[in-house]
Amino acid sequence: MTVQDNKSRYSPDFDMPVRGDTITADRYISRDWMDKEGQNLWPKVWHLGGMLAELEEEGDFIRHDFGKDSILMIAQADGSVRAFYNSCPHRGNRLVLGDAGSLPRITCGYHGWQFTPDGVLAKVQDPDDFAGGNPCGKVHLSELRCETWGPFVFWCMDDDVPPLAQWMAPLQERLANYGLDNWVRVLKLSCDAEFNWKVIRDNFNESYHLPTIHPELATFINDGLPTTVFEMYPSGHNAMWMIGHQATTRVDYHSAEVPAPLDDIARAWGIDPADYQGRTGEIRAAVIAAKRKLGPERGYTMYEHMTDQQLVDYFHCTLFPNLTLTMSPEQMQVLRTEPHPTDPEKCVFQHWCLYPPVKGMKEVVTPIGTVPLRHDAVARHSRYGDGVSLGFVADQDLSIGTTQQQGLNSRGFKGCILPGQEKRIQRFHELLNDYVAGKGPVQPA
Template structure:
């Protein structure tokens, strides 16, 4: 567990300076340029998953704004990251992840090894400076791995990966994250600023309005949630996987939670009231999952705490990554800014599951009702188009968030908008913006 002195109450606005969340930060080209110069080059980015680059010569390509980075598997098994720019005249060497013995520039045929070293150039004797082979190599930058994810930083001004991640580095050691299988991955073009998602995922105040189905299976009432924020800019919301008691059904009306209990061989009729069933039944679930889970193929259940077995743990990693942890699956959600228009971004959703012995198909509430094969999914690219462009996600929770994004962007451009009027449970929304301000103003 993290030292209490580094954990701040994410529901306590007295921990904030009170920086205003002015509208231009969501649409100004000048503000977006400052984000690039002062923040994006000083944080760590996810290039992909380690299981995408298992063999020597396998590589990932991650494009971000006008930059592009290659992360390649080396003969010694390590990963190295290079800027995707030929040292001759800057042409990009490759456009998509693949496997290769050497990178050949499509413009003039310069050849770089998987280690970034320049191996061959046409007419090597025609350079007044001398043969560039042995002198030049691709510009390298730092990379790291955590949780089966491949990360990189674009500048020496970024902190070490360990310092950047802070407490997140060891908060999820019980989960076998390297074993996750990404059963769904989509990149969606959205007409909104990239900050919509980090702010949205920093609060649950919107849940009852935007996600009316959620309180039946996840108690997101703020008085039952643990809200945390950390000096590095990261945060967590931890909520019980049980119904909200605000919605107690009349009499003996069946509830979806009954099916959850029965699945784990707990009789819902054992409890004298709905409240007892929710509170005591939820506690009983931890014991039942630990006792029955490994025998049902979920071997990793033996490693998880009661909280990890029965709570939704939603972690935001500054500035633009959200990871939601459950005992059976992990979701990644990420926005990245458009290269030219601050009122556009891309939104990534990865649904990842822990393999279960004997199980070949899975369902995930984040995607919809369709069952998916448990294997690495091919990437999908879609335009949101008012929800019409992402039919795969209809019926899921995420599309409900995305349906709000463009209306939020349009409304925040109004001359009537001056600053957000936040509830206490939205403290992390302003905290996110204050950490961003710290980067822009040179305090980080």
């Protein structure tokens, strides 16, 4: 993962060719595109459905509404999790209306059919009134694939998609050192937004917008091109390593005093910023050393498995097509957009934040402030524009969504013009073109 010069920002080990397909506006605005995605894209990928922490006892369930569909993930007697479509086999009524909970029996609200947690019909009204005899034990909820990784449960509608581990490659491996299995989702934020799901997806596939949309990050994340490394994998996913605990090289912060908040971060690890006057760039190495020394006694037992890079830098993993996992050693952000059920110019934006359960730690600093370290300490859904924060940085990203959607609707927009550093956007749309044309899923080499 080394970078030689300004032009080799793509890791030579993880680069992929692109064709140069024109990225036109129709994919963001037309119902035809939306329908094709519904047919050829969404059934062909794995979807993050929710947290395993909510599926401990038999009958515990979580519901994930996606587009027009709704999926139930249900804990089984043997500790496994199975996923079912949330639709009654009798006449199609949506079975479960709650987001999560525990149900020894799933009971349809229309005619009262009951199902056990393994999806088997257990009770009906008038069982003798069926031509084939009592349907109990014979009728099942419609099932789909379900697998788990780390603290998460995933579902997939299609049997031809590779298993989750293969589909995620190589990110499972790259994320292993963080020790994510028991991390706690503290924030579960979401909102309805007035733009196509790909508008924010594109935003997460580039860092070109950081100096304009997130100027505050410049004093502790180095977004300079020579130091930021992009990786593109055969699986269709990609990642970006951005140097942390270091000010940007776009601006000369390095000859003066250590800027905020880097000064406070240094102090928190027992480093006196005054000692680094004119040497701000060296704080990062000092933090690595301090974390190695002080981390274990402060409860950060996972540090010992992490590389130096993982201890201080930001690793943004973007899984095709719509899931971003942004890693620092003490926080995982899950950021994604999902399509609106019927309107291509709307979407649902979701932002979860997970934290390691550090012994003795009662609260954590999150993108919306200090919050108790417990499952879903803040869980809320809002409408973008109503003044409810989705997290400081996410709010900044969302702020461009509506105006970009408007501009994409212009007759004057002829297609995107991308600099080299936005190659991940180009590849994303070329993969999308292939899927929509019925050529998905990607089969990793």
